[in-house]
Amino acid sequence: MRRRFVLVSLAVTSLVVIAFTVPLALLVRHQAETRARVAAERDIQQVGSLVALALAQVDELDVDSLGDLLGPLPSGVSVILPNGALIGSALPSEVTRLAAAEQRSVADEVEGGWQVALPVVTREGPIVVTAFVTDARLRSGVATAWAFLAVLGIGMIAAAVIVADRLGTSIVRPVTRLADAARRLGAGDLQVRVPLEGPLEIEEVARSFNWLARRLEDLLAAERESVADLSHRLRTPLTALRLRVERLEDSDERDSLLAQLDRLQRQVDLLIEEARRRPDDGPSSCDLASVVRDRIGFWAVAAEDQDRELVVEVTDEPTAVPLPPGDVAAAVDALVGNVFAHTPPGTGFTVRVENTGDGAVLEVVDEGPGFPEGVDPLRRGESGAGSTGLGLDIVARTAARTGGRVDAKNRPEGGAVLRVVFGRG
Amino acid sequence: MARVIVVEDDFEIRHLVAETLARQGHDVESAATAMEGLQLVVGTSPDLVILDLGLPDLDGSELLRMIRAVSQVPVVVITAREGDESVVRTLDAGADDYLVKPFSVAQLEARVRAVLRRAESGRRDGPIVIGGLVVDPSAREASLDGRPLDLSPKEFDLLRVLAERVGEVVSKRELMAEVWREPYGGSERSVDVHLSWLRKKLGESAQKPRYLRTVHGVGVKLVDPAS
Numbered sequence: 095m096r097r098r099f100v101l102v103s104l105a106v107t108s109l110v111v112i113a114f115t116v117p118l119a120l121l122v123r124h125q126a127e128t129r130a131r132v133a134a135e136r137d138i139q140q141v142g143s144l145v146a147l148a149l150a151q152v153d154e155l156d157v158d159s160l161g162d163l164l165g166p167l168p169s170g171v172s173v174i175l176p177n178g179a180l181i182g183s184a185l186p187s188e189v190t191r192l193a194a195a196e197q198r199s200v201a202d203e204v205e206g207g208w209q210v211a212l213p214v215v216t217r218e219g220p221i222v223v224t225a226f227v228t229d230a231r232l233r234s235g236v237a238t239a240w241a242f243l244a245v246l247g248i249g250m251i252a253a254a255v256i257v258a259d260r261l262g263t264s265i266v267r268p269v270t271r272l273a274d275a276a277r278r279l280g281a282g283d284l285q286v287r288v289p290l291e292g293p294l295e296i297e298e299v300a301r302s303f304n305w306l307a308r309r310l311e312d313l314l315a316a317e318r319e320s321v322a323d324l325s326h327r328l329r330t331p332l333t334a335l336r337l338r339v340e341r342l343e344d345s346d347e348r349d350s351l352l353a354q355l356d357r358l359q360r361q362v363d364l365l366i367e368e369a370r371r372r373p374d375d376g377p378s379s380c381d382l383a384s385v386v387r388d389r390i391g392f393w394a395v396a397a398e399d400q401d402r403e404l405v406v407e408v409t410d411e412p413t414a415v416p417l418p419p420g421d422v423a424a425a426v427d428a429l430v431g432n433v434f435a436h437t438p439p440g441t442g443f444t445v446r447v448e449n450t451g452d453g454a455v456l457e458v459v460d461e462g463p464g465f466p467e468g469v470d471p472l473r474r475g476e477s478g479a480g481s482t483g484l485g486l487d488i489v490a491r492t493a494a495r496t497g498g499r500v501d502a503k504n505r506p507e508g509g510a511v512l513r514v515v516f517g518r519g
Numbered sequence: 520m521a522r523v524i525v526v527e528d529d530f531e532i533r534h535l536v537a538e539t540l541a542r543q544g545h546d547v548e549s550a551a552t553a554m555e556g557l558q559l560v561v562g563t564s565p566d567l568v569i570l571d572l573g574l575p576d577l578d579g580s581e582l583l584r585m586i587r588a589v590s591q592v593p594v595v596v597i598t599a600r601e602g603d604e605s606v607v608r609t610l611d612a613g614a615d616d617y618l619v620k621p622f623s624v625a626q627l628e629a630r631v632r633a634v635l636r637r638a639e640s641g642r643r644d645g646p647i648v649i650g651g652l653v654v655d656p657s658a659r660e661a662s663l664d665g666r667p668l669d670l671s672p673k674e675f676d677l678l679r680v681l682a683e684r685v686g687e688v689v690s691k692r693e694l695m696a697e698v699w700r701e702p703y704g705g706s707e708r709s710v711d712v713h714l715s716w717l718r719k720k721l722g723e724s725a726q727k728p729r730y731l732r733t734v735h736g737v738g739v740k741l742v743d744p745a746s
Binding site: 326327329330331332333334335336337338340341355359392393395396398399400401431434435 | 529531532535536539573599600620621622623624627708709711712715716718719724725726
């Protein structure tokens with residue numbers, strides 16, 4: 095839009111400038127030529143009358159006596175005697191010949207300039223007074239005048255372009271800002287507002303945009319609150335259910351029901367948490383390696399306590415993961431916690447972080463018995479040993495949020511490998 | 520044992536809580552509304568009040584303030600809203616402890632036991648001394664052989680619970696109910712890790728225990744190594 099303004103103004107001012115300056119330039123040149131010619135004609139008129147006066151005083155016409163009588167001639171003026179003798183610098187030409195032959199004043203273009211000749215009739219024949227005006231002389235001052243016109247023209251165009259650009263900016267800037275705000279609103283930044291400025295119509299659009307953003311924010315907040323509130327209200331029947339289940343006599347039945355209740359409760363908690371989470375809560379990305387180092391610091395003491403050999407192979411390279419640090423820490427805890435839950439004390443394990451083509455990778459390898467045959471450890475509720483398997487379920491979901499995945503397998507030499515690939519988001 | 524009043528509008532929960540506590544040998548009365556609850560508190564001078572914050576006639580925290588105006592009875596609040604802010608507000612308003620819905624029987628028992636014990640030890644006053652280990656619940660400070668211990672809040676709570684029941688084996692499930700307030704399975708690992716940290720800070724190891732003794736398959740107990 096701004097470029098359009100500039101282009102339009104460039105086109106219009108250029109046309110105007112050309113329309114005015116080209117005729118003006120031609121006129122300037124014509125005037126300069128006329129001035130030079132008139133000056134030359136005046137010169138030969140003067141010299142011609144001097145020649146006529148001189149003729150009355152001399153008896154014999156010769157170059158020296160005539161030259162003495164005439165004195166110094168104006169530049170470019172010559173006197174050609176009938177015998178062809180020449181006083182001055184201008185050379186005889188077709189113009190002087192014609193003037194002598196036809197006994198009238200003649201003017202014409204000649205090579206390198208313009209020549210005018212005036213015959214003075216004597217007894218011995220015509221004396222021709224001639225003036226030669228060089229092209230340079232004819233155009234003297236034209237170059238300067240043209241340069242001045244050009245500078246003036248370019249200056250006008252430049253000024254017009256600058257003014258158009260300013261004008262364009264004052265319209266375009268609020269529009270760009272609006273577009274930018276709309277993009278941010280789309281990306282989830284509900285607090286975005288635009289300042290009311292610029293032309294009236296655009297200010298009106300900005301006002302409507304702000305109203306829309308505010309409305310969206312209110313609606314979403316209300317929506318979140320009602321989801322959170324509903325989830326809170328679910329907690330009362332859940333409590334009653336749990337207390338009832340806990341009183342059941344059959345302990346197998348009770349445990350299985352309690353596990354289901356735990357799952358239900360986790361979902362409700364998750365719902366509340368997600369409803370409450372705002373896009374601007376805390377950082378949205380973190381360095382996998384530093385989170386892992388931090389969490390390993392937490393688990394290392396327990397590993398030492400249980401005589402587990404803990405090998406940490408964490409890269410020093412940056413390993414950015416598009417997740418909040420808390421979520422990554424929860425995934426690390428789930429993986430390491432699984433090693434503690436499913437392998438006997440004294441079993442060593444390795445925690446590895448590396449960069450691959452797919453993204454940052456977290457790997458936890460243990461020296462335990464590995465996953466039982468025929469069991470998919472990533473499926474909910476199948477990892478045994480009293481756990482609901484939800485730990486890995488959460489890890490898989492966390493990885494999936496970045497476009498990554500979790501692989502679980504047994505090593506040929508024994509032990510389980512859990513490999514989490516985090517995508518780049 | 521103790522006289523307990525349960526103020527809860529939900530019929531099911533009121534009955535289940537009352538029954539659970541009655542099985543523990545407590546003398547339980549219950550109320551479905553705030554007004555009824557207040558009358559009971561004023562009329563019967565109980566040892567403990569269990570109060571749901573979401574009551575139909577009056578906000579639970581209002582009732583809590585009214586109870587506090589007339590009595591110093593320990594109050595355990597039941598709330599559906601977790602999160603630090605609401606908990607801090609509740610404790611500031613005069614609650615002694617809280618339960619977040621949904622809670623388990625174990626948690627209910629643990630909280631009731633802890634509050635009653637604290638009310639009793641409040642009369643006894645002072646920090647708990649076990650050999651060279653001193654745990655002061657009111658100042659939330661602990662020291663070993665005169666040297667202050669730098670404990671995280673969870674580590675301190677673990678130590679406090681174990682110290683309050685010195686010599687008694689406490690199961691990890693109970694510790695979870697007491698310290699973590701989460702009914703879920705699966706995070707017993709957290710108890711293990713925090714116990715490991717506590718052990719490290721007490722300058723001992725699982726192989727060479729002094730104060731913290733693991734009883735395999737049962738739980739942990741805190742003992743005086745000298746005795």
